[in-house]
Amino acid sequence: MFAQKLEKMKKVLIPTDFSVDSLQLVEYAVLNNPKSKLHIIFVAGFRLPDTRWGLTHFSQSEEVHKQCTDDFITAKRSLMLEHKKSIETISFELFTGENSFAFQNFLKQLNAADTIIPKEKSLYSRNKKWFDTTEFLRKNVRNVTEVPVGRAVEIPQLKFSLINLFNL
Amino acid sequence: MxxxxxxxxxxxxxxxxxxxxxxxxxxxxxxxxxxxxxxxxxxxxxxxxxxxxxxxxxxxxxxxxxxxxxxxxxxxxxxxxxxxxxxxxxxxxxxxxxxxxxxxxxxxxxxxxxxxxxxxxxxxxxxxxxxxxxxxxxxxxxxxxxxxxxDNLRNTLIIAFFVSIVFIFILGNYYAKQALSPISRIINKVNSIRAENLSLRLNTVDGKDELAELSQTFNNMLDRLQLSFDLQSNFINNASHELRNPLTAILGQTEVALSKKRSAEEYHSILKKIDAEASRLDFLVNGLLKLAKTDFDSKGFVIDAIRIDELVLDLKRNIDVAIPNNKIVLDFEELPKNEDAITLLGSDSLLRVALSNVFENACKFSGNKRVEIKIVSDLGNILISINDEGVGIPEDELKNIFEPFFRASNVREIDGFGFGLPLAYRIIKMHSGEIRVISQKDKGTLVKIKLPNKEKYNSTFQ
Missing domain, CATH: 3.30.450 (Beta-Lactamase)
Structure with missing residues (x-):
């Protein structure tokens, strides 16, 4: 019975930009795993600070806390409440590496084989230290499920170049 | 100028x-x-x-x-x-x-x-x-x-000034022309778009300048217009088709009945078929009327205090009669004790129509597999989630599901007219609520309805 219960538990990795829209991925995770108890792990890319002071004082939980807006926390709370039977926990992990090798090591630590990712690029954060982990998840996780995620706010394109000034 | x-x-x-x-x-x-x-x-x-x-x-x-x-x-x-x-x-x-x-x-x-x-x-x-x-x-x-x-310096500066002005005039004029040429192109292109060629789109360039945004905005507007045009023409096509089918059947039956003298049993059988088709027609016309009513009469409904759990239980009883082999499972475990938190103010009859449409859809499109209906209350809202393990909705068709008479490509063989969900959508919107559908083909569908409860309604609208 205990073994059966363990079998039903599943860790699902979900890329996040700490926006309410990105929580739709959790709903797809519930939809795709109706018979499992889910451990949702939100994965966000995060560039480590450049300074020694920043590195020694870097705290994952503090950074995650800074990123979570009130709306995000409220929506996450509602989601947990609505899917209490399906979702066991929701946790956050920051990936601070830069390449797939680092990401594979990161995955080993998490010991997860499933991921739900958006089909099209839909994650975006104003925080310059944040980066999208969708591609890392797509390439390195065993079971990838791609789902359509709608976004209420359009993703701004922040690339600026001097050449564009003359490129009319 | x-x-x-x-x-x-x-x-x-x-x-x-x-x-x-x-x-x-x-x-x-x-x-x-x-x-x-x-x-x-x-x-x-x-x-x-x-x-x-x-x-x-x-x-x-x-x-x-x-x-x-x-x-x-x-x-x-x-x-x-x-x-x-x-x-x-x-x-x-x-x-x-x-x-x-x-x-x-x-x-x-x-x-x-x-x-x-x-x-x-x-x-x-x-x-x-x-x-x-x-x-x-x-x-x-x-x-x-x-x-x-x-004197030499003064003359040099005066000459430099006029030469600069001439250069600035030439360059400024050229640059302004270059900068505004996309607007002229947009104007010409937009002028050439008519109802007959709504599929035409403006050329968009990469970048995030205002003109690229303008082109994109025009294209988005054209997308919406084309979709509305398509849906409108589809609506008329679908409505005509759905209304014509029972009428053709009735006319066919009457023609058969009148073609020669028949026995009483035969007349009885024909009348029964006519009755069935007429009932279908009646249902269809009633549905259309309700749809029209929600469109034009959104403020004129009677507001009652409705306990959502009671309403859902009542609807479950009705569905049990209509679809005896349904597998609806109700989950009220997370319901709060505070009665106001699970009471909403709205039209009982309209909400019945909306919720029963969603519940029946869940049963119908899942082949009567397990359907879980859960109610929770959180921060002034009542959240109803309906989770089925049915055929799901193809991803590219998700955006059209709230349009009247739209039917997903994978459910054409299942009976229905395609105005259940649009009607539910309008009724929920009339109650200042939200309805979202998360679905994946062959995985199932999760419908989420959010309605303001009595506490929130009182604090917001009074």
């Missing part, structure tokens, strides 16, 4: 003002520097003159004059005048030059040095103390080289 001319004019005016300011500054700073430099030379010449004439008794004048003439260049129109004065009493011992102002000499007495410019002439005066007494040495000259330099 054309926008291009406006931009060019404003550009030229601003640049001209800026250039004028810079050039005037350059000219006056140069003039100031040249004058100061000339006064310095004048004062040096005045000292030399005083020493040459007044210290003549103490040195070899011939050698001194020789050096002065050979190595120290005389200034243009240089004139030296030496006046014996009494420095203590501040009075001249001979008559001073009356052409020069008195203040000039007063300043020499007070500060031992003074400068003056009169016409083209520069004057410097200095008080010289000698063993023979006190003297005022006034030296005057014209700065011909300085004037020439300044």
């Amino acid at each position: 054309q926008l291009r001319t406006k931009i060019t004019t404003v550009f030229i005016v601003l640049t001209s003002l800026f250039l004028t300011g810079v050039f005037v500054l350059i000219y006056f700073v140069s003039k100031e520097y040249t004058e100061n430099e000339f006064y310095l030379r004048l004062s040096q010449r005045a000292t030399i003159a005083a020493e040459a004439y007044l210290d003549a008794d103490e040195m070899n004048v011939d050698i001194y004059d020789d050096i002065r003439i050979k190595h120290l260049q005389t200034l243009p129109n240089e004139k030296e005048v030496i006046y014996p004065v009494d420095a203590e009493l501040k009075i001249p011992l001979t008559s001073l030059n009356t052409e020069l102002p008195k203040t000039f000499f007063e300043k020499i007495f007070n500060e031992e040095y003074a400068e003056l410019k009169s016409g083209d002439y520069y004057y410097t005066g200095l008080l010289y103390h000698d063993n023979e007494g006190d003297f005022i040495v006034v030296l005057s000259a014209t700065d011909l080289y300085g004037f020439a330099k300044l």
Whole structure:
């Protein structure tokens, strides 16, 4: 019975930009795993600070806390409440590496084989230290499920170049 | 005035003002520097003159004059005048030059040095103390080289100004034309779009400038317009088709009945079929009426206090009668004890229609597999989630599910008209709620309904 219960538990990795829209991925995770108890792990890319002071004082939980807006926390709370039977926990992990090798090591630590990712690029954060982990998840996780995620706010394109000034 | 001319004019005016300011500054700073430099030379010449004439008794004048003439260049129109004065009493011992102002000499007495410019002439005066007494040495000259330099600088700046303006005009005009050419292209393209060729789109370029956004906005608007046009024509097609089917059946049956004399049983059977088709027609027309009513009469419904759990239980009982083999599972475990938190204010009849449509859809499109209905209350909202394990909705069709008569491509063989969900959507919207559908083909569908509860309704709307 205990073994059966363990079998039903599943860790699902979900890329996040700490926006309410990105929580739709959790709903797809519930939809795709109706018979499992889910451990949702939100994965966000995060560039480590450049300074020694920043590195020694870097705290994952503090950074995650800074990123979570009130709306995000409220929506996450509602989601947990609505899917209490399906979702066991929701946790956050920051990936601070830069390449797939680092990401594979990161995955080993998490010991997860499933991921739900958006089909099209839909994650975006104003925080310059944040980066999208969708591609890392797509390439390195065993079971990838791609789902359509709608976004209420359009993703701004922040690339600026001097050449564009003359490129009319 | 054309926008291009406006931009060019404003550009030229601003640049001209800026250039004028810079050039005037350059000219006056140069003039100031040249004058100061000339006064310095004048004062040096005045000292030399005083020493040459007044210290003549103490040195070899011939050698001194020789050096002065050979190595120290005389200034243009240089004139030296030496006046014996009494420095203590501040009075001249001979008559001073009356052409020069008195203040000039007063300043020499007070500060031992003074400068003056009169016409083209520069004057410097200095008080010289000698063993023979006190003297005022006034030296005057014209700065011909300085004037020439300044004239040259002024002319160069004026020419540079006009050349710059011409270049700025040409470049500004060209750049404004280039910058505004996409607008002309957009205008021409948009003008060519009619109802018949709504599929035409503006060319969009990569980038995030305002014009790219404008093109994208136009394209998005055209997408919406095309979708509305398509849906409208589909609506009429679908409605006509759905209304015609039972009518054709009725007409066919009556034709069969009237074609020859038939037995009572046969008439009975035909009438039964006509009755079934007429009932279908009645259901369809009622549905259309409800849809129209929610469109035009959103404020005229009676508001009741409805306990959502009771409403859902009641609907479950109705569904149990209509679809006996349904597998609806209700989950009220998370319901709060506070009654107001699970009570909402709205139209009982409309909400019944909305929720029963969603519940019936969940049963219908999942082949009566397990359907879980859960109600929770959180932060002033009642959240109802309906989760089925049915056929799901294809991803590209998700955006159309709230349009009347739209039917997903994978459920065409299942009976239905396609206005259950649109009706539910409008009713939920009328109650200031939200309805979202998360679905994946062959995985299932999760419908989420959020409605404000009585507490929130009272605090928001009263």
